[in-house]
Amino acid sequence: MTPFAKTMIAATTLAGLAAPAFAEDISFWGWRTEDVPQYEAFIDMFEAENPEINVNLRMVEAVSYGTILKTALAGESGPDAMMVRAYGSFEDLASGGYLMPLTDENVPALKDFPADALQAETLRADGTVYAVPFASQTMMVLYNKDIFEQLGLDAPKTWDDMKADAEALKDAGFYPFANGTAAAWQNEVLTFGLGASTMGKGFYQDVMSGKTDFTDPRFIDALTRIQDMGQYFPDGFIGLDYPSSQQLFASGMAGIFVGGSYEIAAMKGMNPDINIGVLPAPTVNEDDEGLVAVFYDGGYAGNAASEHKEAVTKFLNFLASQEFGQVFANELSNISPIPGVTFDNPELQAVSDLNKTSIPYMMLVHFRFDQPSGSTLVQENIQKMMAGDETPEGVGKAITEGLSSYYEPFQKN
Template sequence: MNLTRRMLMGVAMGGYLLSAGAAMAKTELTFWSWRQEDKAFYQDVIKKFQEKEPDISVKFETYAPENYQTILSTALAAGRGPDVIQARAYGNLEAIATPGYLLALDKQNVPELANFPDSALAAETLRSDGKVYAVPFAMQAQLVVYNKKILKDAGLNLPKTWDELIALCQALKAKNINPFSNGTATAWQNETIVGGLLSSMIGKQFEADIVSGKANFTDPRFVNALAKLKEVSQYFAPNFTGVDYPSSQQLFVAGRAAMFAGGSYEVANFKSQNPTLDLGVFPAPVLKAGDEALIATYYDGGYAVNAKTEKKDAAVKFVRFLATPEYGTAFTNTLKNLSPIKGIKIEDPITQDVAKLADHSMSYLMLVHFRYQEPSGSVLLQSNVQKMLAGQQTPEQAAAEINKGIATYYKPFQK
């Protein structure tokens, strides 16, 4: 009996030690992002991932968007940083991929890359070696978000041309309604406003001419579009030059403005803060009837793996999960952002509208083409438009300064 009891106790103790060892062996990943407003979504995603991979846990951490790239680059340069990185695309991706901070991805270690169109993968590709370094997560669009109830109650219709937009703003103002909630105190917002309001006037042909070197930013098409922006800025938030991004969002969420020029990614945030909002979207107004109405589109970023992580296998498993149609469908329908993953099902009517508008689009110009070198086209556009709307520059002067900065490295402008 004593021998039997000792044997049973030994088996039980062995089982305890095995289970304790398994618990100790659980891998914890850190996952960094700049999307604080998406935290609840990612926590839910992590739960679903852990149901499939119970031996891996994921800690989601966020940082302020304006500081994220600096914080991330500093950590990676020091050989630290997170295991999984929500990385931005284009030039910002190159800034952390070029020094070797990211693990190269291919269809061997991440077969799910086959789920993406080439254009999405190109946004996450390092131009110098042609390798992909992140799984794309969203196609974003710059357009105009509007409050359907405000326009309906005022008996007003959506504008298609620029003159109709100005007339709409005047009619709203006459009814003591703020037409736009936008402010310009947060520099990067000036670029989103340009994309949301001027894309149809700037046009795809201008984009092609800029890329080929047939035109530069002093072109009348670009200067005249900036002049139109200056014209409509009188209908932005009261004292708009001192209104920052969070304040402009809150004005719209509170129903104190009819429109918000910015990203399609704003919709989910607005609805989460005020579920009673009935929202719609429309493209940048055209200069004259018959012109093609456009939105500005780009790929927002991707999910990357830290090349120096000691938990590479677990990190790759998580990134692969973030590349599945299951994830893409949840991402699209929860965050109202378009996942570029093939085979997703879009349930949300506004996101369906964005997808339709994307059939007529141009690139979000500076991000896609001129955010690879310094001074970046985005910084030049943001700062000079900010000055122009504050009355410190003319549209011609703003365009000339933008062109001057890009010409320091862009050879077609040096002719």
């Protein structure tokens, strides 16, 4: 039993002894079904400090959560508090008037949150924050430190280093990379997890300022190098699904996996003994800046129609507190955006350090608000490229043309 769990049992016992006869009930929904025990403990922690409030948790499978939540909110039967997605998916709810506006007055801790975290939960139409951001995710390179040490390999910095390591892994009987491309969304992870450093901060800034588009040589160079690295993916990788890719890496059959920071906990769950290292995307030159791609995963929001707004606001303030952020990071192995949170987990600390040199996970952060979404365009076209059915130049052109249907700067290029 962890120290946190022991503390929560004691706190819950004391809370039960001190609880008022008629506590106020609020409902809290989310999609993290795999994290139910931890969220129950978080709620116990809140209730121990607020015995006048009972929080009733309901977790729904992620694939259907959005539809179930929106239907419930539209039918005035939604939860008092809830997890919401970020960026485009978040706007779909916030623009419907379903969520409580949050300010520095009703949730004072928000004033210290990173600006990019708040942007993820801000409705563009009115500039209002509607949710407390709960986690960042980092697209990067994971590698098996024990395999690299066994083979006498250094962690790769450049594309040339990565290719040399891949050759050594292959010669030793390992799969160099575990990744497959059958799951469309994994192709977007590959694009920015491997390509961020080659694209560079300048490319990102130029796209957002309208100075360039995705036919830019920096983007094409990144795709060309990713396509070339495909020679080190498993045989038949175009049909290799996501769970199988994870198993190849977690089982120690592959040395490298391009993925998100969320993979650390997943891989440890499959193999507690795996020794994972994390790296930025490879660079072209030794002196180039190594970058990762970062986005925020979601937030905690209140129902604008709730009859328990004061209790909900107390709960949201708890979820915005450093106290909660610390146990969230420790128990769920996630990067909390709450200022002052530290990381006991060395892998999480390493990810936090990588985040200091990053670009946004571009398509999710900026181009998932309209159709065709940037994510769809990247996923479909990179999948074709990795299968040999499209060129890097063709991918860049298709993405630019798709986004130009609503992104005005591309209409001028």
